[in-house]
Amino acid sequence: MSATSTAQGPDPINDDDGPSNPLIAWLIQTGWTLDSPRDVVLGLAELMLALGFAIHRIRVTVRTLHPQFIGISYTWNKSSGEVDEFTPTYEVLQTDMFRKSPYAGIFEGAGAIRRRLDVPGVELDFPILEELSEEGATDYVAMPIMFSDGKINAITLSADRPGGFKTDELAMIDTMVPVLGRLMEVHALRRTARTILDTYLGPQTGERVLNGLIKRGDGEDIHAVIWFSDLRGSTALAERLPRKQFLDLLNDYFEAIAGAVLDHGGEVLRYIGDAALAIFPIGGITDHPELCPEHINACGRVLAAARDAAARIDEFNAEREERGDPKIGYGIGLHLGDVMYGNIGVPSRLEFSVIGAAANQAARIESMTKALHKQVLVSADLARVIPEKLTSLGVHVLRGVPEPQEIFTLPEGATAAAE
Numbered sequence: 001m002s003a004t005s006t007a008q009g010p011d012p013i014n015d016d017d018g019p020s021n022p023l024i025a026w027l028i029q030t031g032w033t034l035d036s037p038r039d040v041v042l043g044l045a046e047l048m049l050a051l052g053f054a055i056h057r058i059r060v061t062v063r064t065l066h067p068q069f070i071g072i073s074y075t076w077n078k079s080s081g082e083v084d085e086f087t088p089t090y091e092v093l094q095t096d097m098f099r100k101s102p103y104a105g106i107f108e109g110a111g112a113i114r115r116r117l118d119v120p121g122v123e124l125d126f127p128i129l130e131e132l133s134e135e136g137a138t139d140y141v142a143m144p145i146m147f148s149d150g151k152i153n154a155i156t157l158s159a160d161r162p163g164g165f166k167t168d169e170l171a172m173i174d175t176m177v178p179v180l181g182r183l184m185e186v187h188a189l190r191r192t193a194r195t196i197l198d199t200y201l202g203p204q205t206g207e208r209v210l211n212g213l214i215k216r217g218d219g220e221d222i223h224a225v226i227w228f229s230d231l232r233g234s235t236a237l238a239e240r241l242p243r244k245q246f247l248d249l250l251n252d253y254f255e256a257i258a259g260a261v262l263d264h265g266g267e268v269l270r271y272i273g274d275a276a277l278a279i280f281p282i283g284g285i286t287d288h289p290e291l292c293p294e295h296i297n298a299c300g301r302v303l304a305a306a307r308d309a310a311a312r313i314d315e316f317n318a319e320r321e322e323r324g325d326p327k328i329g330y331g332i333g334l335h336l337g338d339v340m341y342g343n344i345g346v347p348s349r350l351e352f353s354v355i356g357a358a359a360n361q362a363a364r365i366e367s368m369t370k371a372l373h374k375q376v377l378v379s380a381d382l383a384r385v386i387p388e389k390l391t392s393l394g395v396h397v398l399r400g401v402p403e404p405q406e407i408f409t410l411p412e413g414a415t416a417a418a419e
Helices: 022-029 037-050 090-094 102-106 127-134 167-200 203-210 234-240 243-263 293-323 357-372
Strands: 055-063 071-077 083-086 113-116 139-146 152-159 219-231 267-272 275-283 330-346 349-355 376-379 391-396 405-409
Touching: 022 037, 022 167, 037 055, 037 071, 037 083, 037 167, 055 167, 102 113, 102 139, 102 152, 127 139, 139 167, 152 167, 167 203, 203 267, 203 349, 219 243, 219 293, 219 349, 219 357, 234 243, 243 267, 243 275, 243 293, 243 330, 267 349, 275 293, 275 330, 275 349, 293 330, 293 376, 330 357, 349 357, 357 376, 357 391, 357 405
Parallel strands: 330 376
Antiparallel strands: 055 071, 055 152, 071 083, 113 139, 139 152, 219 275, 219 330, 267 275, 330 349, 376 405, 391 405
């Protein structure tokens, strides 16, 4: 195989009965029915073994659109017979491990690479080759997998028989790769769609959209704990700080607030400037939430998230004080109620969110954190579901809420909210 081979081999279909290449036939007949790339790689490895390929390892690496990871690698090893997944972060591109790997050249369009590992005196010019040789591999092939958008991915294979891969085996692999590429691209697009929905909508909301709730008005009435939080003094901060510094501060703040929500099973629906709207969905509506295990669990998790957020902000403020920067203040309002969870907007620009009096009440409760000098406030509707006793702050009038409401805070007492 030449170093400039491109995995765009001859037409694998040469008669009316279908592909003559058994690898392609399997991909078309069986591979397309499998649910995940992991299953595809496993099935392909098992087929190669059955066909007599002396396969030692197969790794398929697909580059994906993800805010944290450059892609995902699916690796089958003969020793385990299983497929492992690895998701490298973008930082790996700056490491010697990547720069000295075959991937660096392949992703830049260098074409396929083959290295015999059992030839005396051969130079093992990639560190991975030394590792494979020590495991007993005798041959190594790395080939680009082209997607329809021009993105280059890769498949690497190693053999462990004396003499390495046979010529006809390499020919079958070469003509199989474009078909494998189309199948992996479908899985990659699905993964990208889910990643984008999870990142911009949240995993629970994204799941609903992916399952078909995409029209205006699509949604359902649910019980949920509503979380509304806000950063104090953000206008003055935005005017005083350079744009980059203010954005960094906002991201650090949301890392604490939204990170706590996500870590405790909540769903962040919107960032509204420096405010965040989140929910802990419960599902069905009941007249006695205090008797419902699902409600009790969700309410317990939201209080744990509030405590977690407070601890994270305290740590963040301690770091700011060490640098001579002022502390930041915030408020969190929590309420349990009925909301419509679904699509609102115009048909060409929708938002999946929650609407209803309960969502508005959570925002009004949060607005009281400054007046009551508490960072976390809880409605009476939520407090009655929590087994632990919360601290009452009395009955207060909330703007836009018909009846005065009793407001609670955490029993240990939240620290005074920063002005």
